[in-house]
Amino acid sequence: MRTFLFLGTLRRTLAVGAATVAALTLTAGAALADDPAPPRGVVGGTPAQQGEFPWMVRLSMGCGGALYTKQIVLTAAHCVSGSGPNTSITATAGVADLNSSQAVKVKSTEVIQAPGYNGSGKDWALIKLARPVDLPTLNVADTTAYNEGTFTVAGWGADREGGSQQRYLLKATVPFVDDTACQQAYGNLIPGEEICAGYLDQGGVDTCQGDSGGPMFRRDAAGAWIQVGIVSWGQGCARPHYPGVYTEVSTFASAIKSAAASLSG
Ligand code: ARG
DSSP states (O other): OOHHHHHHHHHHHHHSSHHHHHHHHHHHHHTTTTTSSSOSSBBBOEOTTEEEEEEEEETTEEEEEEEEEEEEEEEOOSSOOOEEEEEEEEEEEEEEEEOOOOOOOEEEEEEOOOOTSSSSSSOEEEEEEOOOSSSSSOOOOOGGSSSSSSSEEEEOSSSSSSSOOSSSSSEEEEEEEEEEHHHHHSSOOOOEEEEESSSSOOOOOOOTTTTTTTTEEOOTTTTTTEEEEEEOOOOOOSSTOEEEEEEEEEHHHHHHHHHHHHHHO
């Protein structure tokens, strides 16, 4: 079963006001003062530096995203409710600390959910912003060449399974898991549309609820960051034998490009 469907619904229910959700989750985090675990997250992550991943975006429905252009955010299809005009989403950009006074906040104007998206596979969407932001963008892999190696993930999602959303951006690195091994774990992988990553035997490091839509990325041959995945789903978070499942960005690079062109006009 794909846990994101349930949590996506839950999040949309809660996301009446993102500020309310943030306040509630931050309060919940503070209330867990007797929890011996230090506040680390993605799961098993460490804080990102301000400016380290300048194209990272937090979306008000409780997802992550990355700047595809200065005015278009690439996120997950399961983070949005469909395609069309949409002014209900606020993107927070330019900060690792969501409460920073330097945060750039821009509303959405339009959404394109992946054509044919039906809840499994094709987990990508574009969100057009009301104005361009003056921040770097993240290149998208358009070949399979980078679908291997070690990846970086980042997000403001839960720092452990069932944990609270984070104020400070967290990052972690996770190794590629091949389709055969990932299919053995899940049975319902869509190998041409999904790419897995995580520590198969140990677990301990993973994305988690609220990281959805955010990028999984690595360095390309020229040393630039390139996006290879979009946080999509997993069984729990950071469990041994259950790697994280990400949208295989290279598969959809041309569809994303043409969708973005249709938004730009
Ligand atoms: N579906 C989750 C979300 O909506 C992301 C889950 C990722 N899970 C994982 N084990 N990597 O935020």
